Amino acid sequence: METIGPDPKILEDIQQRVLWLATRIVDAANHERDTGDGVKVGGHQASSASLVSVMTALYFAHLDAPDRVSVKPHASPVFHAIQYLLGNLDRSYLTTLRAFGGLQSYPSRTKDPDGVDFSTGSVGLGAAAPLFAAAARRYVDAHFGARPHSRFIALIGDAELDEGNIWEAVADPATDGLGNVLWIVDVNRQSLDRVVPGVRIAQWEQQFAGAGWHVVEAKYGRKLQAAFARPGGDSLRAWIDAMPNEHYQSLFGLEPAAVRDRFCDGAPAEVIEFCAGVPDDELAILVTDLAGHDIGALLDAFADCDAEKDRPSVLFAYTIKGWGLPIAGNPRNHSALLTTQQVDQLRQQTGLTEATEWDRLDPMTPAGQWAAARREHLARPAVPATTGAATTGAATVAGPGTASIAVPDSTGLRAARPISTQEAFGRILVDLSRNESVAPYLVTTAPDVATSTNLAGFINRTGVFSPEPRRAWSEDPVLKWAEGPDGQHIELGISEMNLFLLLGQLGLARDLSDQLLLPVGTVYDPFVLRGLDAFIYSVYSGARFVVAGTPSGITLAPEGGAHQSTITASVGLELPNVTFIEPAYAVALDWLLCGALQSVAASAGGPAGPGLAGTALAGTALAGTGPAEGGSYYFRLTTRGIDQQPFQAARDRLGDAILRRQVLAGAYRLVDAAAAAQEGAAENGAPPVYLVGTGAVLPEVLAAAAELADEGIAATVVDVTSPDRLYRAWQRTLRQGVRTATAPSIPGALRSAFPDRAPVVTVHDAASHTMSWLGSALGVPAVSLGVDSFGQSGSVADLYRAHDLDSGSIVNAALAALSLR
Ligand SMILES: Cc1ncc(C[n+]2csc(CCOP(=O)(O)OP(=O)(O)O)c2C)c(N)n1
Numbered sequence: 001m002e003t004i005g006p007d008p009k010i011l012e013d014i015q016q017r018v019l020w021l022a023t024r025i026v027d028a029a030n031h032e033r034d035t036g037d038g039v040k041v042g043g044h045q046a047s048s049a050s051l052v053s054v055m056t057a058l059y060f061a062h063l064d065a066p067d068r069v070s071v072k073p074h075a076s077p078v079f080h081a082i083q084y085l086l087g088n089l090d091r092s093y094l095t096t097l098r099a100f101g102g103l104q105s106y107p108s109r110t111k112d113p114d115g116v117d118f119s120t121g122s123v124g125l126g127a128a129a130p131l132f133a134a135a136a137r138r139y140v141d142a143h144f145g146a147r148p149h150s151r152f153i154a155l156i157g158d159a160e161l162d163e164g165n166i167w168e169a170v171a172d173p174a175t176d177g178l179g180n181v182l183w184i185v186d187v188n189r190q191s192l193d194r195v196v197p198g199v200r201i202a203q204w205e206q207q208f209a210g211a212g213w214h215v216v217e218a219k220y221g222r223k224l225q226a227a228f229a230r231p232g233g234d235s236l237r238a239w240i241d242a243m244p245n246e247h248y249q250s251l252f253g254l255e256p257a258a259v260r261d262r263f264c265d266g267a268p269a270e271v272i273e274f275c276a277g278v279p280d281d282e283l284a285i286l287v288t289d290l291a292g293h294d295i296g297a298l299l300d301a302f303a304d305c306d307a308e309k310d311r312p313s314v315l316f317a318y319t320i321k322g323w324g325l326p327i328a329g330n331p332r333n334h335s336a337l338l339t340t341q342q343v344d345q346l347r348q349q350t351g352l353t354e355a356t357e358w359d360r361l362d363p364m365t366p367a368g369q370w371a372a373a374r375r376e377h378l379a380r381p382a383v384p385a386t387t388g389a390a391t392t393g394a395a396t397v398a399g400p401g402t403a404s405i406a407v408p409d410s411t412g413l414r415a416a417r418p419i420s421t422q423e424a425f426g427r428i429l430v431d432l433s434r435n436e437s438v439a440p441y442l443v444t445t446a447p448d449v450a451t452s453t454n455l456a457g458f459i460n461r462t463g464v465f466s467p468e469p470r471r472a473w474s475e476d477p478v479l480k481w482a483e484g485p486d487g488q489h490i491e492l493g494i495s496e497m498n499l500f501l502l503l504g505q506l507g508l509a510r511d512l513s514d515q516l517l518l519p520v521g522t523v524y525d526p527f528v529l530r531g532l533d534a535f536i537y538s539v540y541s542g543a544r545f546v547v548a549g550t551p552s553g554i555t556l557a558p559e560g561g562a563h564q565s566t567i568t569a570s571v572g573l574e575l576p577n578v579t580f581i582e583p584a585y586a587v588a589l590d591w592l593l594c595g596a597l598q599s600v601a602a603s604a605g606g607p608a609g610p611g612l613a614g615t616a617l618a619g620t621a622l623a624g625t626g627p628a629e630g631g632s633y634y635f636r637l638t639t640r641g642i643d644q645q646p647f648q649a650a651r652d653r654l655g656d657a658i659l660r661r662q663v664l665a666g667a668y669r670l671v672d673a674a675a676a677a678q679e680g681a682a683e684n685g686a687p688p689v690y691l692v693g694t695g696a697v698l699p700e701v702l703a704a705a706a707e708l709a710d711e712g713i714a715a716t717v718v719d720v721t722s723p724d725r726l727y728r729a730w731q732r733t734l735r736q737g738v739r740t741a742t743a744p745s746i747p748g749a750l751r752s753a754f755p756d757r758a759p760v761v762t763v764h765d766a767a768s769h770t771m772s773w774l775g776s777a778l779g780v781p782a783v784s785l786g787v788d789s790f791g792q793s794g795s796v797a798d799l800y801r802a803h804d805l806d807s808g809s810i811v812n813a814a815l816a817a818l819s820l821r
Pocket residue numbers: 047050072073074121122123124156157158159160161186188190191192193321334
């Protein structure tokens with residue numbers, strides 16, 4: 001696949017055009033669009049210019065079609081300029097940066113039209129994503145046969161290396177030895193507010209080397225290298241190396257005549273003498289000649305990194321923020337925009353006029369011909385669109401690299417004794433690992449909590465993934481930790497950021513590695529929040545996976561306040577592209593987990609990459625349940641074993657078909673006061689109150705209903721299995737009403753669980769806010785019980801009492817709700 005490099009002059013011409021377009025795209029967004037709102041549009045001309053040479057070298061002389069690139073957020077204009085020159089972006093988009101429906105401010109897989117491989121924006125995450133994508137590819141190659149070789153490349157701002165998640169990713173053994181990874185650090189020595197101290201760069205390089213990475217520098221351009229070779233050149237080099245970044249950066253933006261004095265300020269006599277032999281104009285160019293803008297030097301460095309097959313490479317490419325623009329090197333250039341006059345000058349310098357400024361490279365020129373050749377070289381085969389996802393029964397799905405994944409409706413889990421949702425989760429996964437149609441695609445991962453989140457049974461059956469077989473030294477009968485290329489569990493160090501980044505890339509493997517996977521991760525629920533930005537990143541990118549937060553809430557009582565999650569349910573409910581599920585009973589979990597995996601399996605039926613707008617994944621279009629839902633799944637589980645008999649009673653009463661439908665829709669009546677009345681247990685058919693429970697607290701809710709019944713108050717108990725699906729159903733009808741200016745109806749999911757008008761009490765081992773909307777949805781008085789302060793160690797009974805989740809408090813809440821009628 002190697003292409004012969006073109007004449008360097010051609011790449012120079014191309015990069016000048018890339019610089020022009022990237023700059024002009026931002027300029028047009030700011031100066032040619034009347035947004036009517038007075039809000040600055042913005043864009044990053046200086047950050048973009050910094051990467052123009054690196055990206056020109058990559059896209060026009062280095063990349064092959066299977067390679068995947070993550071572009072730092074602020075260089076999105078460069079990416080779009082290049083895609084335009086390659087013919088992959090319509091001209092009409094060039095004036096739409098940051099406009100609604102136009103080019104996104106930061107590269108977006110799901111919203112940009114020109115084939116973004118990795119979304120970026122939250123610095124550090126887009127940088128690490130290709131590393132995890134390469135780890136996912138290594139897994140796919142080992143299990144499903146080698147895919148065409150891809151290089152996974154990240155273009156990273158130097159200040160992104162301040163983010164801790166970078167170092168968590170680099171340090172994790174799951175990312176060891178990935179020779180197809182290249183990180184290119186854009187060393188412009190500037191962040192948003194300041195000049196980055198030089199000592200940081202040396203320290204970062206050591207950290208990479210310490211983690212086993214191949215570290216390369218592209219620091220000095222060829223003019224400087226030639227100067228170093230001349231007599232006195234050694235002292236010149238030593239002086240530049242020793243110069244603080246703040247001093248070096250201050251050279252930019254000076255008139256050539258002033259550069260000498262500034263450069264030589266404090267310099268030894270040899271340096272002053274060396275410079276005396278160089279005219280002003282040449283000196284300014286010479287001392288700012290950095291390799292990050294020398295395409296030949298960059299291509300050499302890329303080749304050097306390619307040659308390193310057994311470990312990732314990082315290239316520190318020294319660049320100039322604002323390169324080629326009047327704002328070059330200015331410490332305040334991060335958000336600076338060129339004036340119209342400066343843009344006019346740049347246009348002229350680029351050899352363009354207002355009539356030709358948006359043109360592609362002239363196909364009659366060598367640069368135009370080279371761009372056409374590169375377009376062909378980089379063309380990717382279209383992903384075949386497959387259909388056939390069934391929404392009921394076993395969803396048999398055929399997709400790229402996927403024979404068929406027939407996820408059953410349930411594993412037939414039986415739960416006669418009290419059991420927790422966490423234990424049931426482990427048993428369901430073990431059962432699925434015996435299912436020949438599903439098992440090959442399952443891959444689990446956890447940040448050092450596999451055993452304590454009940455993945456041990458699955459791991460015993462499938463083993464732990466390691467690129468090479470490893471001898472197991474422990475003969476633990478409970479946990480067989482067999483490591484080898486067949487293993488289907490990827491164990492991570494304690495980094496929740498890595499968990500969500502890896503889940504995200506496993507969940508994009510269909511797009512990035514031509515293989516659909518069913519990724520399942522586990523994490524202690526409170527620490528979902530530690531990985532939250534990576535969680536958001538991954539689902540924003542369109543990844544599809546299942547994550548279980550377990551154990552959760554104050555129900556893990558003795559563990560104390562530091563381990564008790566309270567706001568995670570709200571996060572799950574509110575996060576777009578995620579369905580939040582918190583079942584109480586084992587069989588309900590079985591149905592819900594199988595349903596979630598059916599939905600993930602069904603992503604073979606539609607595009608998961610660029611052009612998602614308009615599909616089920618776009619924005620708020622998530623609808624209904626089951627395979628049509630799209631997105632990822634977050635299960636909040638517990639270690640509290642609870643009596644399964646009440647659920648069995650509901651099964652007997654309703655039958656599996658109806659009950660399963662309601663469980664999947666988000667709520668069902670666990671105890672039906674009206675049905676009980678018919679049996680003579682209460683006097684009146686219509687329930688005066690609904691007790692609504694979510695998750696581990698159902699036993700207390702049932703006890704409260706029994707106490708109320710003793711007082712002659714009929715209480716219907718509703719188990720909300722997914723506050724999220726219920727809320728979404730309500731919002732859908734509301735929004736429909738708002739958009740069409742008609743009276744909203746109560747959605748079916750709510751109507752079937754709450755057929756009568758009666759006050760409600762919601763009870764949840766999570767922030768009370770999570771379910772507090774229910775009163776509004778039903779138009780009835782509501783009292784919401786939940787955990788709104790930090791917990792502490794104790795027994796479940798102690799903590800439920802302290803947070804008003806005990807049955808007595810629920811009874812009192814019911815009386816309060818009734819008094820509000
Ligand atoms: C997580 C996160 N924190 C803060 C920001 C705001 N921010 C955007 S760019 C930037 C500085 C980036 O500097 P660098 O990575 O060196 O980029 P460059 O110099 O190439 O613009 C900051 C702080 C962000 N995008 N993401």
